[in-house]
Amino acid sequence: MFKVTVRNNEYSKVYTTNKGKNLLDLLRENGFYIDSPCNGNGTCGKCRVKLILGNNSSARAEEIKVLGREALESGYRLACRYHINSDIDISIDQNDLQAKILTESIQRSIELNPLVTKVYNVLEKPALGNSISDYDRIIIGEFNDNPFHLKNLELLRSLHDVIRKENFQVTLVIDSSDIIAVEPGNTVNTLYGIAVDIGTTTIAAYLIELTTGKKTCVTSLLNPQKAFGADVISRISYIMQNEHGLEHLNTLLVQSVNICVAMLCKQAGILPADIYAMTFAGNTTMQHILLKVNPSNIASAPFVPVFTSVVKVKARELSIDINPNGTAYFLPGVSAYVGADTVGAVLTVGMHRQASTSLLIDIGTNGEIVLGDKDGMYACSAAAGPAFEGANIKNGMGSVNGAINSVSLKHGITFTTIGNTKPLGLCGTGVVDLLAELLEVGIVDETGRIDMAWKPDSPEQEALCERITSTDGVNSFILCKADETLSGSEILLTQRDIREIQNAKAAIAAGIRVLVKNAGIWFEDIKNVYLAGGFGSYINIDSALKIGLIPVELEGRIISVGNAAAQGAINVLTSKALLPVAQEISKSIIYIELSNSKDFNDYYIDCMTFEQEI
């Protein structure tokens, strides 16, 4: 048997294996995602690893060809060609794994050590001469030294009945070093948690089986607070102007969370009482509202939230219908506008551990941007407004059935809709795609103006001419005619819509530049660009570059990472060691206030146009 030590930025792990084992097979069997398009034929070179210690003598012809002598001499080998015949110590380059690691391997590499665990305990039965209290009886053994203070009244009140119900066999539910509940009998196999990302627009909830770390099911809802405005400022205004505004918005949010809990329980066939932990990511305002904490000062300078640290409370204190002894953990945030969602996303993409510089862009109603590496990070929040979520756009809509989510004008007018229905409107990705295409063909010029006098370059473009129109003094491009749509009304992109997008993209682009300047680096120094959030995940990256949302200099390094904020909440739920890591991230990120920044204003004006700077 040989020992194989696998290292990367994050950890090192040791495996044992038989002589002759193929290294790529070993890594895959142990949950590493190794890209190998040639399927282990030694031709693509993607499975290269660096041999730090061990037998580096017998490089194969394929390796010499694919890696080159220099790389071989530095210790690089192809995992697919390497057969283990000594103890070895290898390093896997984090960056080589990232393209896929985000949805698979990072999750896999997290050690399962959930916030809440269960322990089964067969108690000694009371007798004369063994009449210690019920509580002392359950804490015999590993929990003997703690807790010093009994704090859990609910537990004390139920203990008498619970331990006698299954003849002194009990299951302890442990959260940190506290026994938060005791269940009769052996229930160690039934233990669930829920991770929730509360966005200004949508709420997404994930049921996680804490005994395995498995994502059991997922659900989402629109945030019912939408009726009180699309952005956090409108919500806060409502709270400030109405005596019971906070209670009202809190109740709506709690109800939505409870609906998610009920839906997840129904899908999975479990009971709310089986759920003992919840983690919440979400922007700072939503965290405040869910905790019924006054967010007023978030709305005006100097933008002071009441809290940004980790909050840990009983779920029942928030009227959330999981087990009454269950705990609700709130991920920490950075500032009023860089919230726990951003910290969750940083945790997910792992940029706080990486030696190379990463840029994270989470575009929701605001655009939170983080730039940095393991030695430090800067963050800002660009007030993009909700245009990318389809709001404030004449025919804009959320990413639901009927929304046009991609557009091409290359061969006439073609588009796709979510759900493949007749179109009803444009979601954010559709708007960006359409605008990018209009810029490409020249119907919209570099200043963002619709050129009413536009002339086609080719016969294929002629059909576009009739789509350029002006109604009540507002110039527009008609994407769909009335008879093509579900509603029977035209779907337009107006001059005003384009201005909204211009403002939004200029804010994000300028925010990126401010961080780059603060960090004292160049665009070339950024090795990875992570696009997070629903919009970020589904956007056509070419279109985003075309409209200047992301600097063109970053082309080729952009990865969509899905709902990284929610994944951060899931990761904390399944690995409690990440909670202090999240706290550390939240404290170490340097927040740059853009409203106070002359640079931002200058860049913002520069970024308003659609000129390509390269």
Place this chain on the structure above:
Amino acid sequence: MFKVTVRNNEYSKVYTTNKGKNLLDLLRENGFYIDSPCNGNGTCGKCRVKLILGNNSSARAEEIKVLGREALESGYRLACRYHINSDIDISIDQNDLQAKILTESIQRSIELNPLVTKVYNVLEKPALGNSISDYDRIIIGEFNDNPFHLKNLELLRSLHDVIRKENFQVTLVIDSSDIIAVEPGNTVNTLYGIAVDIGTTTIAAYLIELTTGKKTCVTSLLNPQKAFGADVISRISYIMQNEHGLEHLNTLLVQSVNICVAMLCKQAGILPADIYAMTFAGNTTMQHILLKVNPSNIASAPFVPVFTSVVKVKARELSIDINPNGTAYFLPGVSAYVGADTVGAVLTVGMHRQASTSLLIDIGTNGEIVLGDKDGMYACSAAAGPAFEGANIKNGMGSVNGAINSVSLKHGITFTTIGNTKPLGLCGTGVVDLLAELLEVGIVDETGRIDMAWKPDSPEQEALCERITSTDGVNSFILCKADETLSGSEILLTQRDIREIQNAKAAIAAGIRVLVKNAGIWFEDIKNVYLAGGFGSYINIDSALKIGLIPVELEGRIISVGNAAAQGAINVLTSKALLPVAQEISKSIIYIELSNSKDFNDYYIDCMTFEQEI
């Protein structure tokens, strides 16, 4: 200037003083109670201290005479004769101090370090560039590292308004390392706590100013649960037989505690919101009922309580009307029948720190007995019944106005009543006094029988003859005739009453013997006997010895220590370091179950008679 180091079992302290200072004066000025009946004249020898280091050369004639050469050579000196002319290191024998220390010096020697403290904090005001959260703003400085988790929802919800109310000047309220509340402005001088002893019969509450440790005022109430039986067994039966029995008795107790809080606040002119901590001593059943925890198993073998450890909960979780963020601490107990009241009493008398053996007897409805020293303690609970509290006695009553509390038959029949009113009945001390006197004159014989054929020894006793009577077959002694009493009815001690007292005193006396046997010691080894509780404090010690409640061998070593349980709760309130000490005491006491003890049954029968064993 010289340094004087004073040591005892408990601590060492260093004082500085000028050359020539009298040692007794120095000790007294620093709060040590040193008994000195001769008032510093060097004749009584009570102020002796042991010189460990320092000038031992110039013993005076008085010291040689009073202490003897041997003691002098061992380093003993009279403090009143010793003038400091070098650095010295002295030891004060704890036992020398005890007679008075219980009501004065133990309290004085406790360092004021209350469970809850306040800190005034002038915060930096928010500004652009200083927009950290409200919570991070208040924890700047000494609290910066903790707590990692925000747990206090009430505090988070009020923080926004509180810190702005007095222009960013706040007072933090600290409990352990947690900030439990924040008040606007500087309120450090207003901080109170309440210590409560919940007895089966009475509830006593003490308001303590936590900034000084001063006992501000005291109040007490009868436990309204008395309507459900005089002892804990009756209360538990009620709970077991009635669906909402526990809720009902809990409500009665919480109401009484709230009445005490209100009365104390009114007396002191403070607000309930000024009270941030409460400590509760009380027997195990009362602790369970106040926490609304099922006490059923306390009533039957093997007598298993739900908890005996320290409990720490928010007062509002118990519906107790102090500050909503205030904390309720429950002192720990030992077993079903040796409760937190006993642990509190041990803490007060300090027997857990003493090298010599002590016996503590706390006589309430049950008699809890503790025997031991710093190396170990045994405890038991003797089911004396409520006879000593005046219950189950024909004309018995509590210690309130009109109760006969002392009796003499030496010169005719004389007695005193509480409040100096006409008599209404007999309280426990009156019953014991009367019985001791009847034994003395021979009207009651050694077996406890009223001698209906009794003849007086002297003319003075002749008046007693007519008081010996028999009604409906029950023999009695008439203490007061109908026309002498407040009610217009005779006050009798019946043969049945005497049997009650015999049972009760036999239980206590046998319990003492069981502990002595378990400890493997003799009565002579017991250096201090502490009588705690209301009955123990007011009882005529000679009468207690006469009826055999306390073994006559212990005569001369008996000290009444008042409500030592309540004093224990006060001590914990004012010195948080005593909470882990109390927990340690509760865990180290070895509980002896008497219902399981053949020895107890044997001793019990032996102790039924009124024979004096010496």
